[in-house]
Amino acid sequence: MSQVRTVEIPIGPQHPALHEPLQLKLKVDGEVVVDVFLVPGFNHRGVEWLAERRSFIHCLYMCSRVCGICNTIHGTTYALAVEDLAKIEVPPRAKWLRVLVNELERIHSHMIILAIIAELIGFDTLFMLLMRDRERVMYLKELVTGNRVLADYIAIGGVKRDINQEKADIIKKHLNYIEERMKYYKKVFAEDPIVRRRLVDVGKIPYSRAIDLCLVGPTARGSGISCDIRKLDPYDAYDEVPFNEIVYKECDSWARVMVRVDETLESINMVRYVLDHLPSGPIGPKVIPRRFPAGEGIGRSEAPRGELLYHIIHDGKGMNPYRLKIRTPSFTNIHNGIKILVGQHIADVPAIFGSYDPCISCSERVTVVDVKTERTYTMRLKDLSKMKR
């Protein structure tokens, strides 16, 4: 009887920054992954359970903390759902300011994952350059919202702070620099032979497979699916701000990276447009209600990682939502995206996994179990990524 020569490689298990920390157990035959088993829930915080026991106003601050990197879009989407439930009209200036901050967030979120992908494929210099330039975007976010990371900028029915011409000029000045740098990085990602060899034709997800797996965001747009919620179901001022939806049809890891590079450039133009056409007027309602009517509210938005959905159901009793459903883009992209790893080389796993834009540091440590010798040893995912195909 022939002996089954598979090795189990657990990757993970957790990183507290990710909404869905996870452990990946890869079964490999030689260098090829033959099976993937996902173990999620190491740091499940029960946000939906907590939301049923908090007031609508408390929930706004709690939802902003679901994700650290894209906290503003979580606040925005929760506010959209509550505004949908209570039929609250948001003033035009507040809608445009939400676009401004969410696009700044998209720029820095895409820059951080591009930097992480650069590091994962062994291009540490590019990682450092991207992180250096990203710091300017963080400064701009602080300039507008008052906070560098957790902005807490969104209010139900509007935003909390206004900007003036002086701040607008500072943002434009820095955007010129960031745009110039991003054009250079685009050239690097598009043309550098080492980057291309690590990403092109790696982790292909055909169009129909991406639909079957319900993938969203840049991960799906890299497979040719036009699924940008800013176009599909416009919210805030996205129906007034012109922009192009970025779609690549190559279906590989490189396409998913290039979607993010191009979206960053597109977002820079959007921020400029917002600053030039910002309408005047109030930035929020004078009174925010404490009690809300019975009914349903749906908030949908395009977070940096894809479609974010908040579904509120309220029975009209009490000050808490009866039910708050949150579906983050990483939930579907990670839980379903890993199925693509079957048939791929171990050395490509970091590049493919990185191209989904998860919090990659959750996978920093890897334990390798050799079933033949029963020897267990630990290596870093970074070292794994440097293995040759």
Next chain:
Amino acid sequence: MVSVVEVLQKFGEVKAYPKKKRYYVEVTKDMLREAIKSLIKAFDGDVYVCAIAAVDLIAQGLFELNYDIQVLKTREYVTIKVKIPRDKPVIPSISDMYEGVIPYENEVYDFYGIVFEGNKSPRKPYFLPDEMANEFPLRKDWKSPSKR
């Protein structure tokens, strides 16, 4: 091109949410799979499931499942609502149509104990820790250990 309203009206009354191009329809448990199949057929498969949201309607003795679906071609969004009895929480799985809904179904199974018949890889606990393998914390009658 047909719209979601035309495709789904034979399964129940399609109502519109206040926002443009958003609809919801309530169907019976037996018609759920047929309704989703009709959407896939009518729009050549350019349809994906955004989420499955369960709600515990304890006062009525029901669970409500909301299948949030996006149609890419017509840019329409529809929520298919299904109500099932709380004492017999079983519903047919749609994981044979969409492999991507397996984690959605496992999440609902984990927190509400709703069984999806036909799900090829049901797992419990999925998100919950091992010691909560027989508990359903998002049910309204669940009490945290400190309050028992």
